[in-house]
Structure formats: structure tokens, C-alpha cells
Amino acid sequence: MVSHDAQVNQQFGPTAAAYLSSPVHAQGEDLQRARELFEGSPTARVLDLGCGAGHLSFAIAPQVQSVTAYDLSPQMLAVVAHAAEERGLKNLSTRQGVAESLPFADASFDAACTRFSAHHWSDVPRALAEVRRVLVPGGRLLVIDMCAPESPLLDTHLQTVELLRDVSHVRDFKPSEWRRMLLGAGFDVRAERHWKLRMEFDSWTARMRTPADRKEVIRGLLLGAPAEVRSYYAVEPDASFTPDTMSLEAILVPA
Numbered sequence: 562m563v564s565h566d567a568q569v570n571q572q573f574g575p576t577a578a579a580y581l582s583s584p585v586h587a588q589g590e591d592l593q594r595a596r597e598l599f600e601g602s603p604t605a606r607v608l609d610l611g612c613g614a615g616h617l618s619f620a621i622a623p624q625v626q627s628v629t630a631y632d633l634s635p636q637m638l639a640v641v642a643h644a645a646e647e648r649g650l651k652n653l654s655t656r657q658g659v660a661e662s663l664p665f666a667d668a669s670f671d672a673a674c675t676r677f678s679a680h681h682w683s684d685v686p687r688a689l690a691e692v693r694r695v696l697v698p699g700g701r702l703l704v705i706d707m708c709a710p711e712s713p714l715l716d717t718h719l720q721t722v723e724l725l726r727d728v729s730h731v732r733d734f735k736p737s738e739w740r741r742m743l744l745g746a747g748f749d750v751r752a753e754r755h756w757k758l759r760m761e762f763d764s765w766t767a768r769m770r771t772p773a774d775r776k777e778v779i780r781g782l783l784l785g786a787p788a789e790v791r792s793y794y795a796v797e798p799d800a801s802f803t804p805d806t807m808s809l810e811a812i813l814v815p816a
Contacts (some may be wrong), residue, residue, distance in 0.1 A: 576717055581715065587784065588784060590756070591705050594616060594808065596621065600624050602624055602671075604682065605724055606629075606672075607625050607755055608626045608629050608663075609674055610673060611677075612637070613678060615773070619648060619650065619726065622650045622653045627654070628653045629655070633657070634657075634669050641655055645692070654682070660678075660679075660686045660691070661683065670695050670696055670697070671696070674705075676706070679704065680730060680732065681729055685742055688722060690744075696758045698813060701810070701811070701813075702748055703809070704739065704811070705807070705808045707733045709732075710735070717792050718782065718786055721794060722779045726765070726769055726773070726775070740807055740809075749814050752808075753807065754807060755807045757803045758806045762802070
């Protein structure tokens with residue numbers, strides 16, 4: 562049987578180049594906000610967890626001493642390393658591994674961040690415990706990810722279409738779940754932002770090479786959903802839709 566980590570690698574390795582050029586991932590006010598957060602931090606050592614094609618690393622690197630782009634997929638990391646070289650980001654390095662077991666010494670980083678990755682992690686509380694271990698006391702954590710509404714009806718529909726599109730999907734967590742997990746890991750949430758992010762159906766499914774039969778099931782679920790679900794997600798006639806995204810800025814509370 563294939564493990565979850567192997568599924569993630571199988572899903573994202575062959576699509577690494579597509580994620581580098583994806584407008585959903587390469588653009589966004591959240592990247593500008595990340596740049597602003599790290600302005601005036603020239604000595605900061607930053608860990609980018611589940612870096613994907615590296616967009617968050619690229620945004621932060623010019624502001625800090627170093628960025629370690631960390632991901633499960635060697636193909637993704639190869640794309641990041643090549644793009645960093647092209648951009649002249651000599652302070653950006655790559656490292657392969659899983660979020661739940663970080664190959665770094667205690668207090669190795671001043672800050673950590675993750676963007677559009679945590680919904681693939683098999684054990685977020687364990688990953689956050691690892692982040693706590695590798696951060697210095699008072700270290701910063703920035704989490705950016707898709708999130709689920711608090712409503713069970715809306716939550717269930719989102720998780721269903723996400724899993725059908727991508728078998729490596731685990732969960733888009735609710736804001737309340739994120740706050741609870743961060744608090745449990747010893748973090749104090751200082752800022753929380755929410756926005757909508759439109760997913761154009763064809764490109765959204767193409768990035769994950771979703772099989773044709775699953776695409777039709779997803780399309781049917783979105784177009785045939787209850788009125789309140791279609792309204793909330795702004796489901797369009799071609800099944801494009803607009804789910805929720807959030808960012809959380811937190812500080813590690815010294816023990």
C-alpha cells in the first residue's frame with residue numbers, strides 16, 4: 562500500500578513546474594504582506610515549511626539573512642533551487658523532508674512560515690510541535706492556507722471536492738481549529754486575516770492531473786450542491802468556485 566507521504570510526492574513531483582507558474586500560487590496580497598512582515602529583519606533565519614515551488618521563500622529571502630526552503634518533493638526543491646539561482650537569491654537553500662519530523666537542531670530559526678501546504682500534512686499538531694522546537698523563544702510563525710467554514714454543511718462539501726481533486730489532501734482546517742492547534746503548541750496568535758480565492762475549475766483540476774471521471778463527479782457536486790453552498794462558494798456555471806483562505810501571524814510564547 563502507498564503511504565500518505567508517497568501519495569503527496571506522487572501528486573506534486575510531476576507538477577512542480579506548473580506550480581511555479583500558477584497564478585494562484587505566484588501572486589497574491591499575502592505575499593506582499595509576508596515581505597512587509599520580514600522587512601527590517603536582516604539577521605533572521607527563516608524556515609519555509611512545505612515550500613512547494615518557492616513563492617513564499619522568494620518573497621521573504623531579500624529581507625532576511627537566510628531562508629531554508631523545506632519540502633517533501635525533491636522535484637519541487639529542484640524547481641526552487643533553479644528559480645532561486647535565476648533570481649540571484651544566494652541566501653536561499655533547500656532541504657528535503659516531512660513537516661512532522663524536522664532535521665534541524667533546537668532553536669535553529671528565528672521564524673517559520675508555510676503557505677498552501679498544511680492541508681496536506683498528516684499530523685498538524687505534531688508538525689507545530691516540531692516548529693516550536695526549532696524556533697528560538699519569541700520566534701514568529703506565519704501560516705497561510707485554504708480554510709474551511711465553521712458550518713458543517715459548507716465544510717463537508719469543501720473537503721469532499723478537495724479530496725476528489727487530490728488524493729493527498731488531508732483537511733482544510735477551520736479558523737477555530739487553527740487557533741486551537743496553535744495555542745496548544747505554545748503560540749500566541751497576533752493577527753488573523755481572511756479572503757476569498759477564486760479557483761478556475763479547469764486549471765484547478767489540471768494542476769493535480771485529476772482524472773476525467775473525478776472531474777465530472779466534482780463538477781456534479783458543485784453544480785448540484787444546495788443553494789446555500791453554491792451561494793457561499795460563488796459556484797459558476799463551469800464549476801469554478803471561490804473558497805476561503807486565511808493567514809495567521811503568531812509568536813512563540815517563551816516557556
